[in-house]
Amino acid sequence: MSEPVIQKSNQSIEEETRRRRTFAIIAHPDAGKTTLTEKLLLYGGAIQLAGAVKARKNRKAATSDWMEMEKEKGISITSAALQFEYNGHVLNLLDTPGHEDFSEDTYRTLIAADTAVMVLDAGKGVEPQTIKLFKVCRDRGIPIVTFINKMDRPTKNLFVLLDEIEKVLGISAVPMVWPIGTGVDFSGVYSRKDKKILTYDKTPGGSQKSAFQTSGINDPELDSRFEDWVIKTFREELELVEGGISEFREEDFLDSKITPVFFGSAVNNFGIQLFLDEFIKIAPPPLFFPLKDGSRLDPIHTPFSGFIFKVQANMNRQHRDRIAFLRVTSGKFERGLNVLHGRLGKSVKLSSSFAFFGQDRNTVDEAYPGDIIGLVNPGTYAIGDIVATSKVPDLKGLPVFAPELFATISSSDTASMKSFRKGIDQLAEEGILHLFSSQTIGGGLPIIGAMGQLQFEVFKRRLMDEYNAPSTITVLPYVISCWIGREDLAKVPSSANLVTDRGGRAALLFDTEWDKGYFQKKNPEITLLDYPPIA
């Protein structure tokens, strides 16, 4: 593997910051996120072989998916950050889990991104998981670029698709390119800005591409190159687009008022380069990290700072270590730097810093705003921690989502009790699920809370695989949780399902939405919170 890009650079912080693009891909499962990731990495020369990103079914081992269960289930469970260089830019791609049960982890990873690429399946349009992920980006003010994939398959009417983005997501869709034909007739894309056409010919050995310049949509060359009716439809559609859809304006994009739209086919590697060329121009460099007071952190003139957005146990079976992923928010990171740890209020040395590429790791000596580094974590870092060489900046916090599924977990083997406890603690620290304790419910056993059933399965499996601790999970009947402030604790009636989270914060569990409403009616003086209160 080639040297990580991070090590090569020794230019000024400003130059390095401006050439960086840190982004995540959001998609409903199966829309083509993994395939797109794979193709983007190929353009970056980061990996040699297509198909190396994800092990699915009988495929080869994965680059960004490395856990056994992912290989078996063919889904992406963990997040990794991949860095590659393209046309003088350094791209940090945050690999977010695609399965809907892993939404909380995905949500948190999104916070470390400056741009999101939303992949839609042209035949399906906006799907449920897309909506959820989109909302997180929107709330956070992360600009969104749309890639409409699978144009080689039967698609929805393109205007219906654009309309769906506007109506369901509430953002104006501005096509940057327009496809020539769809499904079996998909023959190319036209760049509205350059009036350039990239043609697409599907051949038995794969797709072939060629580009040519037009004088506009009425260029006679179009008639000689494409089927009559295909080009007629294209011209009619494009006239509607030019006449009825507003132009791309950078301010609107950065304000999340519009989403630039690209069309293509990831699996056929068509439309990707055009997308990438535009993406590096329009996606913002890491200059805008939000602070609590609504202002933005100046990454260039502020000394080094960063925050932990993900904690992962057992990244490497041989090392058996825990890694905390840090996103650099300002200044230059240098290995061995002494920083102030905001939460602990003490100085720590950042000596073991790595960049990851699937299972491989390389030491990182320096990094710049937008970069992601992995730090060996002997329990020092938790999600949301901020470190800085001088004053710890007041970064806008990471969202925490209230779990909707609960279960007790017990060890089914007394001999492995110690590792069972250690496993529970470390895995909960990763934030893959919530850990509660209670004196009233669950018979004194630890209670785990998740967004989806699969999280429980993964938890159990990882306890076994990584800690050699067999466990029994018994699902509890609750479906809603709310946190309550310290000041309300004494007012909680003894009949309530009171639990305490790892941070010592109290929460209540309810069987149904109706129960929650009833409780609130009976106890109006207690404020039920969707997010944990700030300690």
Ligand code: G4P
């Ligand atoms: P995901 O990560 O968003 O879940 O989607 P993924 O990339 O795994 O793609 C889901 C399926 O869609 C895969 O097929 C993939 O090959 C296919 N696909 C991706 N992009 C395109 C495209 O542009 N056109 C067409 N026609 N298909 C596309 P699969 O059968 O589930 O897996 P595989 O056996 O092909 O890997």
